Amino acid sequence: MILIKLGGSIITNKEKPLSPRISTIDKISKQLKKIHEPMILVHGGGSFGHYWSVKYDMHTKPDRYSLHGVSIVKNSMIQLDKIILDLLIKNKLNPYCLPPTDFMDGNRPITKKIKEISKIAQSGLVPVSYGDALWYGAKKSYILSGDKIMSILAKILRPRLSIFVLNVDGLYSDFKTKRLVHEMDGDQVSIEDIPMDVTGGMKRKVEEATRISKMGLDVFFVNGNKPERITNAIKGKFEGTMFRGA
Template identity: 25%
Template structure:
């Protein structure tokens, strides 16, 4: 199968969407089931990435994994392995939701296809992902630990995974859109003249730096939250790939986003050159 002319979508299932971040190691099974069903119903070729939520974040935070090796933290290397272990547990549940519907999906172990280089930054080995897509299998990656060639380690977030995929795949495959499925309807901003909080339904690239983001409350997120997300979105838009933020809790939204039907959300337009 030649994928050069076949549209591929990238979908991020937010950790707070598929787990209850306030309750460690809790799954939102009904939400995951609905999301999987809508992905299948869309019939689109897709790469899925999911966040850590109640699985990865508490463990990584406890052992300060994102800051790298710290000999003053008791059992940190155990915590490193534990962070990876709980993420594979979450990932397996999602993969199994596809498999029990007779749809082939496979876990792509993030920490085995990504590595950090002290000079070159994060590197990605695309070969396995491309082979999996060619076979008609859905590759499912996840926020995970990442090793550094200098012997250290840290965390690679789902959002960073998406950016690196877009940078690496964009020249080889036709990436139609990146979709972030979250708990909210999209990106909420404050109107400067009234302080009214509104949903930003359509945002041009040139408007991004002037947005006043609304504070809708904070949850534990050791990967940077909305500020880092917007920074990554800007880089994706520069590659000519549009981005859409949607509410994954609302039935039908994910299928609508994948088949490009109108829905309430935030759509980021690409940088026009």
């Protein structure tokens, strides 16, 4: 099984609120159509959910955030998810919308439900989940990032490969010269030096990718602006940053 995360920065214009990158999503969908093994997709919020979570000061820690903010974040994620589902269908894939509430109880994964996702993927459908604002209980809510969903699913489903699709070539050891880290072994880049946004940005991706690799699973960071790199990575021809399964 292949687990793929479409980052918010590749599927939307993060600088412009509520602006999907339709052409990019379409090109990525055409590449996903070429994958002939079960896969699960997760996507971020970008200029949809991420934009509103910043505006309403909502974070990954459960707290009593604005109820109106929760509503708006959830609604915007449904809007973005619908755009992605429509483009997947246009490209003859069979997406199966899977809101995180289908497999989360507060901030705890429901193992039985996650194992069902594997069966859905093996049937030929493509489960599609996404980062979201979730109800926690005790009048609290929180932001569950798509990156966190990746490590939650990987822990239980143990995919052959986890791929984070970014709007850059991978992880840079030097942001000015754009010197690429080809293989992450934990000592080339300090996680503290990586820029962070409300749901973690690149820092959260590195943390979750490291967590997955420590489960003995390989993780790749690839550039979604060159969508053929997704299918190349699956075939073993890899360009980007690799977190080798420990």
